[in-house]
Amino acid sequence: MSAQIEALTGDITKIAVDAVVNAANRTLMGGGGVDGAIHRAGGPAILEACEAIRREQFPDGLPTGEAVATTAGNLPARWVIHTVGPVWHGGGKTEDGLLLNAYANSYRVAAELGAKSIAFPAISTGVYGFPKERAAGIVGRFIRETALSGPLERVLFVFFSAADRQVFRDHGVW
Ligand code: AR6
Secondary structure (H helix, E strand, O other): OOOEEEEEEOOHHHOOOOEEEEEEOOOOOOOOHHHHHHHHHHOHHHHHHHHHHHHHOOOOOOOOOOEEEEEOOOOOOOEEEEEEOOOOOOOOOOHHHHHHHHHHHHHHHHHHHOOOEEEEOOOOOOOOOOOHHHHHHHHHHHHHHOHHHOOOOEEEEEEOOHHHHHHHHHHOOO
16 A cells, blocks of 8 residues: 655644654754744643653754654644754765655654654754755655655645745655
8 A cells, every 4th residue: 555645835733643743953952943833832741751851861862863752742643753854064964864864763753653644844944954955855765765655644744835845846756
């Protein structure tokens, strides 16, 4: 069975899926962009869970490309999967592989929890400065190599603007 892959425009905190992916930073203590929106809309339970993960699992912070799950608090989702995308440094420093890891590890964590649906933001393409066209190529690889074959049944990509969605449509696979 082939998974359903969708691209939407909107606010990722409003999407009702099992797992919502957060474009976090290594501290897991919140920030701007998607991260700020998720903590604002989800409420303090998410930060409390992140603090516990820092204490118990990642005292030095979550490494780039890794992913961990918490409650989704008040969001219309069951879990938030926090991942850390790479900061763009010009493309010569393994940024592509780290971005692919951020998608693939988030997907793996969601699959281990038994999630059937997941929503991704365009990781690293905001504050972290990863070029959107290049990120779209990585998302295309992730779709072909991982997302299409399951076990998750629905994989959503949520863009803040129609223009962003078009960039990913032009360079992705759907
Ligand atoms: N829903 C969907 N997409 C959004 C939303 C939203 N509510 N808000 C922003 N975007 P960013 P990064 C888009 O900066 O580049 C934070 O401070 C946005 O237009 O959220 O991985 C963290 O704490 C862009 O295309 O994430 C880190 O320090 C994309 O989501 C740092 O930013 C990602 O932008 C991570 O930077």
